[in-house]
Amino acid sequence: MRILSAKSDTVRLSACEVLKKGGLVAIPTETVYGLAADATNSQAVARIYEAKSRPHFNPLIAHCDSLEMALRYGDFSKHALRCAETFWPGPLTIVMPYRSSSDISDLIRAGHQTVAIRIPKGVSAEVIKAYGKPLAAPSANLSGRLSPTTADHVERQLGKRVDLIIDDGACSMGLESTIVSFADDNPVLLRPGALNVELLNECIGQDLQATADNATIMAPGMLASHYAPLGRVRLQADDIRGEDGALNFGYSTLKAEHTLSLSETGDLAEAATNLFSHLAIFDERGVRKIAVAPIPDRGLGKAINDRLRRAAAPRS
Ligand code: TXA
Numbered sequence: 001m002r003i004l005s006a007k008s009d010t011v012r013l014s015a016c017e018v019l020k021k022g023g024l025v026a027i028p029t030e031t032v033y034g035l036a037a038d039a040t041n042s043q044a045v046a047r048i049y050e051a052k053s054r055p056h057f058n059p060l061i062a063h064c065d066s067l068e069m070a071l072r073y074g075d076f077s078k079h080a081l082r083c084a085e086t087f088w089p090g091p092l093t094i095v096m097p098y099r100s101s102s103d104i105s106d107l108i109r110a111g112h113q114t115v116a117i118r119i120p121k122g123v124s125a126e127v128i129k130a131y132g133k134p135l136a137a138p139s140a141n142l143s144g145r146l147s148p149t150t151a152d153h154v155e156r157q158l159g160k161r162v163d164l165i166i167d168d169g170a171c172s173m174g175l176e177s178t179i180v181s182f183a184d185d186n187p188v189l190l191r192p193g194a195l196n197v198e199l200l201n202e203c204i205g206q207d208l209q210a211t212a213d214n215a216t217i218m219a220p221g222m223l224a225s226h227y228a229p230l231g232r233v234r235l236q237a238d239d240i241r242g243e244d245g246a247l248n249f250g251y252s253t254l255k256a257e258h259t260l261s262l263s264e265t266g267d268l269a270e271a272a273t274n275l276f277s278h279l280a281i282f283d284e285r286g287v288r289k290i291a292v293a294p295i296p297d298r299g300l301g302k303a304i305n306d307r308l309r310r311a312a313a314p315r316s
């Protein structure tokens, strides 16, 4: 395994060499680090599932560098196109019918008739452009564990399972993309995420319906226990019990041996950026129980609370 700085002159070339051989490259995006492989190479895509110990029924996002590339793989409705033009490149993933004429590996769709597509920002888009084909990339963590927001997180979880890690420091948003499905007539919010749902609602002129939690698993981090730190998470905490670590937000003043704040000023965007990295700090410090202060359930707070509920869910 090699680690290369995103600023290195050879980073695109090195990434393309690994991808061409069917290898895995960890790529930084504005949301979280992704574990990327050539989306048209089934053997390479199979390696992603293996490296993450990911269930094969859970499909992957195809990352493109341009709308032109995305149009080759997905069948865009009017709404889908409007959202793509408004929010790409950016933290939005769009699910739509796939083009059966496309050369994308069936494994990405995990048997569904739809494909999830996103155009990310930054060096990841440059790598896709240099490679000329879409990249399949889930978050670069072990299945069910915290999504990585630094190259170091990726290395700790995946280590030798990845061939190359591109290090571009901390991700600017730190939370996965928002996922919307335009597969049917009624658009559905599959996962709240780094793009504020209220902006999406404005763009399509209607309030998106969230999927019921136990809906058929079409489904993102829809598995109840997901995004879990090693410690146990207790939500809506207003006190510290025993060895709890404390995770504050805004004015809350939980105090413990290990105390962190998602945002002292109560800024939800800052809190979203810090969520996974702060939970990772508790992991590193061996904190086994984490008391989390209430987070307002509006805007990005919805995505933060979604991840926190899944982190707190009973584990199998
Ligand atoms: O921000 C992100 O979305 C990051 C970066 C790397 O792009 N990626 C990411 O991938 O979070 P992943 O695999 O961890 O989460 C994507 C979710 C999956 O849980 C999957 O269930 C859902 O997207 N998904 C993928 N294809 C789908 C499809 N055709 N229909 C419904 N859901 C789909």
Ligand code: MG
Pocket (backbone or CB within 6 Å): 138, 139, 147, 221
């Ligand atoms: Mg993930």
